[in-house]
Amino acid sequence: MGCKTVCMDGVGPRKTKVMVIGEAPGATEDEAGVPFIGRSGKLVRDALLNAGIDPDTCYITNAVNCRPPENKTPTSAQIRECRRWVQERIKQVKPKYVLLLGNVPMESLLGFTGIKKARGNPIERDGIIYLPTYHPAYVLRDPRAEAPFTADLKLFARIIREGGMPAEEDLNVVLVNSPSKIRQMLDDLKGTVSYDLETNDLYPWDVPLTPKEIASGVPIPNKKQIVSLQLGTRKAQYIILLNHPENPVPFTEDEKQDLITRIDKRMRNCYIVTHNGKFDALWMLVHFGVRWFPSFDTMLAHYILDENSLHTLKVLPQVFLGAMPYDINVEEKKGGGSLPAFIKYGAKDVYYTRKLRFVFGKMLDEDTAVKRVFEEILMPCVELFVEAEYHGVYIDTERMDEVEIYLQEKIDEAEVELNRYSSKVVWDTSTKSFVDRKTVAIGDIGVNKRSQYQELNWGSSQQLGAFLYNYLKLPIIEKTEGGAPSTSESVLLRTDHKIARALLDYRAAQKQLTAFIDGWRRYLVDSRLHPSFKLHGTVTGRLSCENPNLQQVPRDPKIRTLITAPPGWTMIEADLSQIEMRIAAELSGDKALLEAYRLGIDVHWLTAMREIGRAGAMKDEVIATVEALTQKKGWSFGDAIDELIRIGPKAAEAIGKEMGIPWKETRKKAKAINFGYLYGMWWKKFRIYARDNYGVDITDLDAQNSRIAYFELYSDLPQWHNRQRRKARVDGYVRSLTGRKRRLPDAVRNDGSYDAQAAERQAINSPVQSFANDINLMAAIQLRKEFGPDVLHIVGTVHDAILFEVRNDMIEVIYKRILEVMSRPELFDVFRIRLSVPIEAEASIGPWGAGVDLETWRAKQRPAVRTPPMRPAKRPVGKRRLAM
DNA sequence: AACGGGAGCGCG
DNA sequence: AAAGCGCGCTCCCGTT
Numbered sequence: 001m002g003c004k005t006v007c008m009d010g011v012g013p014r015k016t017k018v019m020v021i022g023e024a025p026g027a028t029e030d031e032a033g034v035p036f037i038g039r040s041g042k043l044v045r046d047a048l049l050n051a052g053i054d055p056d057t058c059y060i061t062n063a064v065n066c067r068p069p070e071n072k073t074p075t076s077a078q079i080r081e082c083r084r085w086v087q088e089r090i091k092q093v094k095p096k097y098v099l100l101l102g103n104v105p106m107e108s109l110l111g112f113t114g115i116k117k118a119r120g121n122p123i124e125r126d127g128i129i130y131l132p133t134y135h136p137a138y139v140l141r142d143p144r145a146e147a148p149f150t151a152d153l154k155l156f157a158r159i160i161r162e163g164g165m166p167a168e169e170d171l172n173v174v175l176v177n178s179p180s181k182i183r184q185m186l187d188d189l190k191g192t193v194s195y196d197l198e199t200n201d202l203y204p205w206d207v208p209l210t211p212k213e214i215a216s217g218v219p220i221p222n223k224k225q226i227v228s229l230q231l232g233t234r235k236a237q238y239i240i241l242l243n244h245p246e247n248p249v250p251f252t253e254d255e256k257q258d259l260i261t262r263i264d265k266r267m268r269n270c271y272i273v274t275h276n277g278k279f280d281a282l283w284m285l286v287h288f289g290v291r292w293f294p295s296f297d298t299m300l301a302h303y304i305l306d307e308n309s310l311h312t313l314k315v316l317p318q319v320f321l322g323a324m325p326y327d328i329n330v331e332e333k334k335g336g337g338s339l340p341a342f343i344k345y346g347a348k349d350v351y352y353t354r355k356l357r358f359v360f361g362k363m364l365d366e367d368t369a370v371k372r373v374f375e376e377i378l379m380p381c382v383e384l385f386v387e388a389e390y391h392g393v394y395i396d397t398e399r400m401d402e403v404e405i406y407l408q409e410k411i412d413e414a415e416v417e418l419n420r421y422s423s424k425v426v427w428d429t430s431t432k433s434f435v436d437r438k439t440v441a442i443g444d445i446g447v448n449k450r451s452q453y454q455e456l457n458w459g460s461s462q463q464l465g466a467f468l469y470n471y472l473k474l475p476i477i478e479k480t481e482g483g484a485p486s487t488s489e490s491v492l493l494r495t496d497h498k499i500a501r502a503l504l505d506y507r508a509a510q511k512q513l514t515a516f517i518d519g520w521r522r523y524l525v526d527s528r529l530h531p532s533f534k535l536h537g538t539v540t541g542r543l544s545c546e547n548p549n550l551q552q553v554p555r556d557p558k559i560r561t562l563i564t565a566p567p568g569w570t571m572i573e574a575d576l577s578q579i580e581m582r583i584a585a586e587l588s589g590d591k592a593l594l595e596a597y598r599l600g601i602d603v604h605w606l607t608a609m610r611e612i613g614r615a616g617a618m619k620d621e622v623i624a625t626v627e628a629l630t631q632k633k634g635w636s637f638g639d640a641i642d643e644l645i646r647i648g649p650k651a652a653e654a655i656g657k658e659m660g661i662p663w664k665e666t667r668k669k670a671k672a673i674n675f676g677y678l679y680g681m682w683w684k685k686f687r688i689y690a691r692d693n694y695g696v697d698i699t700d701l702d703a704q705n706s707r708i709a710y711f712e713l714y715s716d717l718p719q720w721h722n723r724q725r726r727k728a729r730v731d732g733y734v735r736s737l738t739g740r741k742r743r744l745p746d747a748v749r750n751d752g753s754y755d756a757q758a759a760e761r762q763a764i765n766s767p768v769q770s771f772a773n774d775i776n777l778m779a780a781i782q783l784r785k786e787f788g789p790d791v792l793h794i795v796g797t798v799h800d801a802i803l804f805e806v807r808n809d810m811i812e813v814i815y816k817r818i819l820e821v822m823s824r825p826e827l828f829d830v831f832r833i834r835l836s837v838p839i840e841a842e843a844s845i846g847p848w849g850a851g852v853d854l855e856t857w858r859a860k861q862r863p864a865v866r867t868p869p870m871r872p873a874k875r876p877v878g879k880r881r882l883a884m
Numbered sequence: 885a886a887c888g889g890g891a892g893c894g895c896g
Numbered sequence: 897a898a899a900g901c902g903c904g905c906t907c908c909c910g911t912t
Contacts (some may be wrong), residue, residue, distance in 0.1 A: 457907095459906090459907060459908075460908055460909085461890090461892075461907090462909075463908095480890080481891085482889095482890060484890090484891085486891085486892095487891085488891080488893085489892080489893075507892080507893080508893095511892085511893060511894070511906080512894090514905085514906060514907080515893085515894070515906060516894085519906080537902095538902055539902080542896085542902060543903095544902090544903055544904070545903085545904080546903095546905085548905080549894085549895080549905070550895095551894095551903075551904080552893090552894045552895040552903080552904060552905075553894080554895080555894090555895080575896095580896090580901095672900095675901080676900050677900080678900075678901095679901050680901085681899075682898095682899045684899085685899080685900075753898095754897090754898055754899080757898080757899055758899080758901095760899095761900065761901070762901070762902095764900090764901085765901040766901080766902090768901090772896095798895075798896065799895085799896045799902085799903090801896080
């Protein structure tokens with residue numbers, strides 16, 4: 001077979017209880033003639049040790065014992081050839097427990113494949129217990145396989161410890177289908193109660209079909225339903241089949257509502273435990289109007305204890321409780337399978353959720369700072385975001401329709417222009433190239449998706465790349481990570497051909513239409529979107545948002561102002577001003593930054609002016625602006641720069657607008673420099689950034705000097721960077737000011753690898769980003785508490801900003817309070833946070849992205865009050881005129 | 885037919 | 897040799 005070692009032997013005691021069987025020798029093993037010594041082998045040994053199994057007591061071998069050609073996965077024939085040998089070894093070693101690593105040993109010894117389904121499920125044959133799990137090489141390739149892999153080894157260890165197949169859990173499943181069972185359940189609802197829902201969709205609202213969908217004949221979706229409710233107590237797991245199609249004795253709607261009301265009364269006195277309870281609480285609120293908020297959520301607990309790994313209930317019971325896998329498929333969860341399997345699954349979910357609460361509770365007790373974040377921020381946010389999602393965000397649907405038409409026209413225009421360039425050719429899908437249209441019969445072009453010849457699809461980067469660089473023969477400017485010629489915006493901006501402009505227009509309009517207008521429609525219910533916020537969505541503590549993502553709405557007012565408030569209410573957006581820079585100032589103790597903030601100087605502006613001063617750029621503009629603002633002549637460049645720093649960006653931008661000087665752009669550019677250098681950007685990237693965003697071609701030397709100058713200006717930053725890097729290397733984690741941990745195992749390697757360096761940069765960024773987010777969340781929690789839903793709704797957060805819907809008569813009061821709370825939330829006291837840098841917030845009133853500050857807003861209100869109607873008003877007296 | 889990765893691009 | 901961080905959505909395309 002072309003390998004060095006033929007029929008490689010296993011290693012370990014020739015008679016032992018435990019055997020581990022891998023796939024086949026790799027190159028390393030083949031060379032040395034010993035199995036399990038490469039990266040995969042090491043992973044297995046470490047994993048065994050971690051699970052409490054000494055690898056030296058195991059007999060370790062492979063299912064195929066010669067290295068297959070080119071290190072390929074062994075074929076069935078090769079497996080068959082070696083099977084006799086492996087079985088021989090099993091007879092000699094006489095193991096009681098055999099761990100099978102991947103498909104190959106599973107096929108060899110159990111006779112079937114499909115490791116994804118089979119893993120974690122022990123099988124007993126001829127008195128031997130086989131446990132299949134992933135092959136370590138797969139775990140090395142795909143980090144998502146790590147959790148199930150360690151879970152399987154934990155189960156393997158449990159089987160060895162207990163001396164046989166794992167005992168069934170002490171479940172006590174009660175199907176609640178009679179008055180006596182209901183009474184039994186209600187009596188038992190006390191103390192710690194877990195609950196969980198199975199639903200037939202993730203979005204709890206029925207969404208009407210759009211006209212487009214109706215026209216295209218899509219099937220009418222199922223009505224959104226809660227399939228079942230499960231409750232877990234110390235004694236039992238109660239299953240309530242609210243809408244399971246196989247339920248032989250269904251409840252009437254009245255009975256359901258009545259039952260939920262009775263449970264609700266009991267739940268008020270319980271300690272409620274959930275796994276991702278934000279989901280279940282939202283559904284209960286939408287479908288039954290009850291507020292079943294958790295006191296303890298196991299998903300969020302695991303998230304705060306280990307932000308890096310998966311938090312799904314699929315693996316946590318296996319990892320922390322040595323459970324066997326018990327997941328069923330999605331269709332079964334929606335009620336499309338057998339009832340007994342469904343009931344068992346539902347029971348285990350609440351059983352294990354309740355058990356995990358105690359495990360994670362203990363783990364949280366070991367780190368009071370982390371526990372405080374969990375209790376004071378994460379858990380309160382569950383309620384806050386259930387309400388935010390329930391309420392939703394209001395959309396100006398009339399204008400949305402207009403914008404849709406406008407964008408479609410834009411796309412059509414761009415396509416007409418683009419097609420002018422490509423009219424002579426068609427795309428040949430077999431050769432991935434363009435051929436002369438005349439050589440192809442018209443009837444052969446794009447008949448269906450499978451046709452060999454297709455019209456050029458401008459949305460395909462593969463086709464576009466071939467068109468630009470093979471057909472038009474334009475020079476390749478950059479390649480993508482995957483090696484294909486790039487057609488990105490950055491490249492197109494540097495492409496010297498008229499087609500580039502049309503492509504950019506096409507892409508921009510296409511993106512806005514598909515991602516935002518079309519993308520929103522399927523979530524639109526009574527003019528509102530109900531995005532889902534993930535409290536566990538990022539490794540830093542920020543939230544993520546999806547379905548749709550409110551946090552990526554373009555700043556383009558065309559799109560952003562579609563998000564607004566309904567009549568009688570007004571949108572207020574409030575954000576923490578330059579918050580990350582302020583936190584960096586605080587954490588680094590940088591004297592220049594702290595002094596700037598103490599004096600109320602805008603740091604992005606400061607950086608901009610210093611950079612201009614250093615490079616000697618924009619001399620005329622600087623002096624002209626200062627002359628105009630001070631009404632004095634004869635400024636030197638240096639003095640003018642200092643004066644401009646003192647004056648600040650607001651005044652400069654205003655007068656710049658009149659004089660045609662882009663001070664606003666200048667500040668924006670500096671903002672990117674600040675963030676870039678602050679978080680470890682290198683001068684090379686700065687050069688690229690300057691080119692792509694501002695069309696400025698600076699030299700390498702200039703780029704290097706700008707970086708040097710930056711750290712001369714903020715000269716305490718490098719020491720802070722080094723502190724963070726060292727902490728990550730030594731401790732394996734860094735913390736934010738609220739106590740959140742960012743675990744960085746890659747930094748511990750300290751081997752200068754790309755991953756290690758990336759981890760060190762994360763050690764700098766994480767505490768900053770994380771604390772900024774926590775301030776924002778603290779303020780949101782407090783403002784929700786201070787103002788009830790009769791006057792204020794939080795509709796979402798965007799990292800350092802909060803979006804509110806405020807009742808019109810409360811705008812002034814709430815606006816002022818928002819700014820106070822955001823600049824110092826009361827939770828600072830609980831966390832004993834005292835900052836030396838001032839925190840400031842800004843807010844704007846009106847549709848998102850087009851709001852104004854309070855003063856401007858007031859000025860707009862006056863005419864409405866001062867000018868009484870000529871005729872007596874028909875409107876009821878006392879009702880104020882609507883704003884906006 | 886469903887899934888997953890890559891490319892590209894929207895945001896803070 | 898490599899050196900901002902953190903996300904989600906749409907599309908295409910290859911894979912199962």
